[in-house]
Amino acid sequence: MxxxxxxxxxxxxxxxxxxxxxxxxxxxxxxxxxxxxxxxxxxxxxxxxxxxxxxxxxxxxxxxxxxxxxxxxxxxxxxxxxxxxxxxxxxxxxxxxxxxxxxxxxxxxxxxxxxxxxxxxxxxxxxxxxxxxxxxxxxxxxxxxxxxxxxxxxxxxxxxxxxxxxxxxxxxQRDVRFEGVAGATGVAIGTAVLVMSPADLQEIPARRTDDIPGEKLRLQQALEQVKNDIRRAGEKLASELRPEEQALFDVYLNMLDDQALGAEVQSVIDGGEWAEGALAQVINGYSQHFSDMEDAYLRERATDIRDLGRRVLSYLRAEDAGPRTLPDNAIIIGEDLTPAILGEVDEAHLAGIISIQGSSNSHIAILARAMGIPTVMGMVDLPYREIEGQQLVVDGYRGHVYVNLSDERLRHFQEIVLEEKAFEAELETQKDLPCTTLDGTDISLMVNTGLLTDVYRSLDRGAEGVGLYRTEVSFMMQERFPSEAEQTVIYRQQLEAFAPRPVTMRTLDIGGDKALPYFPIEEENPFLGWRGIRVTLDHPEIFLVQIRAMIRASEGLDNLRIMLPMITSVSELDEALHLVYRALFELQEENVPVTMPEIGMMIEVPATVYQTRAYASRVDFLSVGSNDLTQYLLAVDRNNPRVAGLYSSFHPAVLTALKYIVDVAAEEGTPVSICGEMAGDPAGAVVLVGLGYDTLSMNSASLLRVKSMLREIDMTWARDLAAEVLTLEDPLVIKSTVELALKDAGVSLAGVTFNRDRWS
Missing domain, CATH: 3.30.450.40 (GAF domain)
Structure with a gap:
């Protein structure tokens, strides 16, 4: 069968x-x-x-x-x-x-x-x-x-x-809607243009060769041609990106270097494999390794590896399609879109992006957010090969794509596009203003970072510090565990860029299917396995070196905060705190003039919710990881487009847990912040401050929208609204209630959000 x-x-x-x-x-x-x-x-x-x-x-x-x-x-x-x-x-x-x-x-x-x-x-x-x-x-x-x-x-x-x-x-029927994952906010109307990958590495057979020098020469020439393409793509986008954002193209170039992928492919050729087969072997191996990882950001690097491999293969096969001219208001669609592909198209005519694979952590989504191009990822059900040339609407807020539009629906989205342009111009006037509510309550807005490219854009938009810095990214760029000195340099860059603003660094969060290439971990159920603090406590030599590097990097700056991930028991927290103190004392004994930074922990699994009081009495601060907490509470992978519709931060169970955490932390006198997509959603931010959160951390693209919203509300009104939604039982009803309340209150962004939801 x-x-x-x-x-x-x-x-x-x-x-x-x-x-x-x-x-x-x-x-x-x-x-x-x-x-x-x-x-x-x-x-x-x-x-x-x-x-x-x-x-x-x-x-x-x-x-x-x-x-x-x-x-x-x-x-x-x-x-x-x-x-x-x-x-x-x-x-x-x-x-x-x-x-x-x-x-x-x-x-x-x-x-x-x-x-x-x-x-x-x-x-x-x-x-x-x-x-x-x-x-x-x-x-x-x-x-x-x-x-x-x-x-x-x-x-x-x-x-x-x-x-x-x-x-x-x-x-x-008209107005057919397909659901994916939001990649970059905004609404775009345009013509579908299919962008195909240049070559398929899966189809390359193994083949022996006697001409090893000739195959290595072919490979070297292909690598140089791809490097030139990437440099041109970066230069082409230079006017759209900050220099720090262009560093993503440097990442591509470094991957192709003789000390990275290029060297590994040459090593396979030395064993007698032809250039195409050696390339496929190395690229497919790395691609599978990254694809198997649990961390969504790192998992998306598999797309980058595959794209590089296909480009090199296209030159080995003498296939080069060259830059593509787009029609006006083009919406490009592809299976695995990457920054290099974005650099090859005529961005002056680019209105939107749809990627069949990938998530909000893909590099294409990161650049799209920087460039302000509405983007939807993970459109696995979209029949993209059949709709080229048709008019589409990309809703980057909710991850929706509309096809075969009626005149009424088209007019509706055209109005949204005009409203957005006017609103974006207004937002720029608020970047230097404080995030203070109408009744004088200050709300601290911070950013989540993982790339150095986020730093200057975050500061330009008024970020008051870093609420979450993902340290595991630097570990992935190595072929071994980075030394204390190497880590110190990386952390110092982040701390200096934001000084005197606080920078919250999360300790190494690996394990399960997010293993490092030089530290493989295989488990039956990696999502509930050996990960986060469990790994680093089992390997104190790794943990101590990282803590020492963090504290050493903060010398003279004193803006470091250390955050412990995936804590599920008090004993884990106590053991981790003991090691942090040990690292500090060691440095002081070595006459390094450092002081104890603030130590906090993440609340991101349901078990920690019910022990908030015990944790709050032991740490300097708490930080709620709303994305993971929501996923664990609802048993929904938000990056899986087939079940993403079930993921909702407005679920009553999530809101009840968030209220319990902030209330208990307040009773203990422990500051509590929240990081994740709910904090970056203007409507979600209003609910959070109403629940009692006064520090929100989000991606830099959301800062001005959230600030604008919070500057137009009164805290008493927000608390009353939060109390009302806590009595409701359905996440859709809760979200509609919040947005209708914002509309009735005359908050400027609410009109756009409410009108768009008429069609959801």
Whole structure:
């Protein structure tokens, strides 16, 4: 059955249109299940009827002619229940509806499964036999699997605007929406342009060579050509990016250096492998290593590695497409878009970006945020190959892409684009103003960083410090654990850039499937495994060196704060604190003039929520990692587009936990901050300050929007709003309540947000 299913999927994928795909399915399913009849009924939203659209075994002349009402027949019952129905004697079932023209009198056994895509009923697929016996479990599972595949086929047909001869209005419906992951905020309207990768490393075979010097020369020439391309791409974007942001292109160049990937490929060639095979071997190995990591930011580096490899391969094969000219207001779409690809297109005509793979941590998303280009990542369900040339809308706020727009919807998004341009101009006037509410309450806005490129943009937008600095990034740039001296230099750069503002450095957060290449970890369940503080406590030699480097780097600056990740028990915290004090005493004994920095911990797993008091009494500050805490509480991976809709920081369980933490911390007199996407969402920020949080940390792109919102509210009003939403039970109702309250209060950003949600 599995082999048969794969073959059917392949045939359906290559079908020229939906009608052909439906005919392939009914024919192949009938043969695979050894049944006499297989039929597909699609649900017409407009007429509210099920229309026969394909059949093998019934009267084909009735295709497109026979239809059943939404309460008529077993087909309608399957649609109502949204679950399979398996009958041994269908004609005697109470819901059976006889249609004489179909010719189904000889058939008794009946199996049907609903066709559902993203909670929307699209139709029903059926199988019938003459015998009076139920279909077995394997047959039922097979038909359900086919129905799931069929749902994607129909959704793709809708997106590409197919009209099945006008029979089904539902197939040619307007304003089709696909959901992904928000990459860079903003709304863009433009024309879809497909950007294909230059070469496929997976297709390169292993091949021996006797001409090792010749293969190494070919490789060296290809590497130099790619380096030149990357330099040109960086220069082309120079007017759009700060010098610090252009450092992302230096990362690419360093990867290709003779001391990095280039050296490894040459080493494989020395073993007798031809250049293409050696390149594929090294790139695929690194790509898999990064892809297996748990940390979303580091996992996205696999895309960068693959892109570099494909570019080198294209030159080895003498394939160079060169820069591409875009139409006005182009929205580029690709499977794995990267900064280098962005540098090859004409950015003057670029309106938006859609990446089929990747997440908000991809380098393309990072640069898009810096350039202000609305971007959506992880659009796995978008039929991107079929929609080139069509008009699209990219909603970078919620990670939505709209196709086949109606005039009304198009006008709505055009209004949003105009409102945004006016609002962005207004925001720039507030970057030097304090974040103070109408009644005089000061809110501290800080940034989350992992790249040095974030520093100057953060300061330019009024950041009051760093709420989270991810130290593991520097460990990933090495082929071994960095020494104390090397770490000290890296940390000193961050501390000096923000001095005298505080910089909160999180200790090494690795483990599970976020292992370093020189420190591999393999586990059955890495998400709940050996990670974070668990790893560094088991290896105090790693932990002590990092703490010493942090404290040494703060000499004379005294703006360091150290934060401990993934704490789940008081004993872990006590042990970590003991090691921090030990590192300090060692440095002081070495006559290094340093003082004890503030020590805090992250609350990011549910277990720590209920021991907040115990932790608050032991540390100088607490920091809530809202992204991870929300994921753990709701059991939802927010970077997985298939379940991202279930992830909500406005979930009652999340808000209740956040309120409990801030209240207990206040009772203990311990400062508490919060970092994550909720803090960077203006509506979320209002709820947070209403709950009692007065320090918010976010990505730099969100700073001015959050500041603008908080400067227009009163704290008493915010507290009342937070108290109200804590009584509500549904995250969608909570979010709508907040945004409606903002709109009624006349807050400037609320109008844009509220109007956009009319279509969500």
């Amino acid at each position: 599995l082999t048969t299913l794969k073959r059917i999927v392949q045939e359906v994928t290559s079908a020229k249109d939906l009608t052909s795909a439906l005919n392939v399915i009914v024919e192949r399913v009938r043969d695979a299940m050894d049944v006499q009849v297989c039929s597909i009924f699609l649900f017409d939203d407009k007429s509210r009827r099920y229309v026969l659209m394909a059949t093998e075994g019934l009267n084909k002349q009735e295709v497109g002619q026979v239809s059943l009402g939404s309460n008529e027949g077993i087909i309608a019952l399957v649609g109502k229940r949204e679950e399979p129905i398996n009958l041994e004697d269908a004609p005697n079932h109470p819901s059976f509806h006889y249609v004489s023209s179909l010719g189904e009198e000889p058939f008794n056994a009946f199996l049907a499964a609903p066709i559902i895509h993203q909670k929307r009923l699209l139709g029903v697929i059926t199988a019938q036999r003459p015998e009076r016996r139920r279909f077995d479990e394997g047959e039922e599972a097979f038909l359900v699997t086919i129905s799931a595949q069929l749902a994607s086929v129909i959704a793709h047909a809708e997106a590409s605007g197919q009209d099945i001869n006008g029979v089904l209005s539902g197939i040619s």
